[in-house]
Amino acid sequence: MENNLKRFLGWTVLLLISLSPVLLLFLLGPEAKEFNNYSDITHSLGEVFGLVGMTMFALTFVLSTRIKHIEEIFGGLDKVYIVHGIFGGTALILILFHPIFLVLKFVPSSIGLAAKYLLPSYYWSVNLGIIALIGLIFLISATLFTKIKYHTWKFSHEFLGLVFIIAVLHIFLVRGVASQDNIFYGYYTYAAVVSFIGLLAFFYSLFIKKRVLKNAVYTISIIEQNNDKFTIKMTPDHKPISYKSGQFIFVRFYNENLSKEEHPFSIASASNSNEIKIIIKKLGDFTNKLEHLKVGDKVSVEGPYGRFNTSDKSTNQIWIAGGIGITPFLGMLEDIWNGTRKVSVDLYYSVRTDSDFISHDFISTIASKIKSFKFIPWNSTDKGYLTAEKIEKISGNLKGKVFFICGPSRFKESLIRDLVKRGVDKSSIHEEAFDFR
């Protein structure tokens, strides 16, 4: 409940900040000249849409700074990135309304004039707005609607910072009749603060974050390949990072055959182990080149992040893993094995075929030795999809139990829907989002 309250407060604060231009608009009162006629109303709405959109745009940079306090509020970095995505998409929608509403006032009398407004002219203050809008549409569409390679997408996504800078220039160079326009004049300071926050967050992420976060350096000690899966163990060169099982880290491999961009991977070893274990499945452009990794390669580790393990302290838990989603549970299992975690757990591990199981023997061994731990391997080709009904038949009444789910998005979403339909409280279901896009 406490985590849900924090998340609720986090959302409330973000929305209040974003909607403050609207609140200030209402404070002007119905007699304000901003609501005089059709032309003034559409113009005012156009300005407000632009300001609210810019505020949300600025907040996306704040959310991407990976600051621990923000992660704490939203219950994990994966959740923060969900908020980041929602705010980014919503900012785009609102900013699209900005030129349309500004133009609407001309449409009844002269559509030719409206057209001139939307096209580049020799007023560079407006041209900058057009450039920023096109950049925003292009880059957010690339994120939401395309499946370009991860490193290409990540590189292109950084350009949103440049788009933001151009949008800020547009705001401050566009000169309405400031002394006669309460909205624009009144919000000039507000726009300055919002722009400053967004720019600060962007430059922090670009230049300062790497120094502040002080990535730990590890060396690969073991690499095991099993079909399309790599188990990589790393030992620290200096001080190891402090982490809890179930968390994830951003990893950057230093190997001439691999690109240097960082990727998030769940930690599959027990809490605070000196040696960190990660398990990676070949899924795309980057992971397909992991065969080039060798023992002795250096690794940069940033983190840990995520609140998957610490989301709920209840002792009666059901863990549900889909495919590679078993990895955070492996570390949590080692904690049970070591006696540092005392919970009663039923682990459902769903895969398409038996060859997809990871660490099956290890999990079975723990199940045979620890009475409070039950292992239910689930081959979905033989037994059909795992559903809440089937879980209830094996584990008994679902109400009162706490669920931890990790795996592909569709797998998680359908199970969560199913569990909720069966009367499980949504606050009792904790999930780890694997894909940030």
Add this chain to the structure above:
Amino acid sequence: MRFRKLKIFVAVFLLIFILATANIIGFGYLQNKDAQSTLAIQADIRKNTSVIQTNLINQASANQSQPLPEKTSTVIQPQAQSNPVVAAGNSLTIVPHPTVNTRAS
């Protein structure tokens, strides 16, 4: 699918934006093109009127014994246009970019 609802919303609003912008620019371009054509016709008329007047005067002065005809000017009426910008006083008003002085004080 991650962000499914968000993707749908963004796609719908993008489509609305593209359609609205395309319509405004398209119809605006046609309107402005009409306005420019009318301007060109008017400029032509003024030029031709001036040429005709000059020719008449020259002709009259060549026939000095004859009384000069009354000065006439031939005006060719353009075809009726339903262009609100041009129709107002039969002249095109130049309007500054809408970001400047867009509010009445």
